[in-house]
Amino acid sequence: MEHSPASAAVFVDVQNIYYTCRDAFSRQFNYRKLVQYLNETYSLKHAFAYATESNSDGQHKFQKALTCMGFEVKTKPYIQRQDGSAKGDWDVGITIDVMEYGPQVEHVYLLSGDGDFDILLAHLKRHSHVQTHVFSAPSLTAASLIRQASHFHPINASWLL
Numbered sequence: 001m002e003h004s005p006a007s008a009a010v011f012v013d014v015q016n017i018y019y020t021c022r023d024a025f026s027r028q029f030n031y032r033k034l035v036q037y038l039n040e041t042y043s044l045k046h047a048f049a050y051a052t053e054s055n056s057d058g059q060h061k062f063q064k065a066l067t068c069m070g071f072e073v074k075t076k077p078y079i080q081r082q083d084g085s086a087k088g089d090w091d092v093g094i095t096i097d098v099m100e101y102g103p104q105v106e107h108v109y110l111l112s113g114d115g116d117f118d119i120l121l122a123h124l125k126r127h128s129h130v131q132t133h134v135f136s137a138p139s140l141t142a143a144s145l146i147r148q149a150s151h152f153h154p155i156n157a158s159w160l161l
Contacts, residue, residue, distance in 0.1 A: 007105040008042035013112035014051040024137040027160040035069045046101045047071045050090035103128050111135045115142025122148045
């Protein structure tokens with residue numbers, strides 16, 4: 001009898017991973033390698049990448065590449081504040097999608113070092129069978145997020161372009 005692979009879903013906070021890899025390594029994350037790993041290891045049911053809208057050709061090409069790799073790319077505009085600062089985070093959107101799609105799979109992969117997600121992972125731990133995995137650079141990942149994850153996967157040179 002053939003054993004079917006465990007199911008998984010991946011949720012990528014694109015801005016967080018971009019800045020984390022840039023600041024920690026001065027390199028970019030290898031999304032193609034991630035998708036290859038997940039497809040070889042699991043039955044990948046859902047793959048979401050959350051980004052901000054941009055007029056940059058480079059960003060459009062990058063988002064198209066993510067789509068070709070199998071990600072559903074979700075975008076939203078930057079919010080320009082009155083003080084001149086900008087905000088474009090997807091924390092609520094990612095959380096809603098993890099709450100919706102996470103219980104449908106056995107493994108949830110979150111690519112972010114944002115400590116705001118520790119509450120989400122704690123909730124999944126208490127209320128579901130899901131194993132949670134966090135991918136991020138150790139030096140730029142909230143300790144609380146690492147503690148709440150079932151598994152922490154440190155981004156290192158092998159995961160970079």
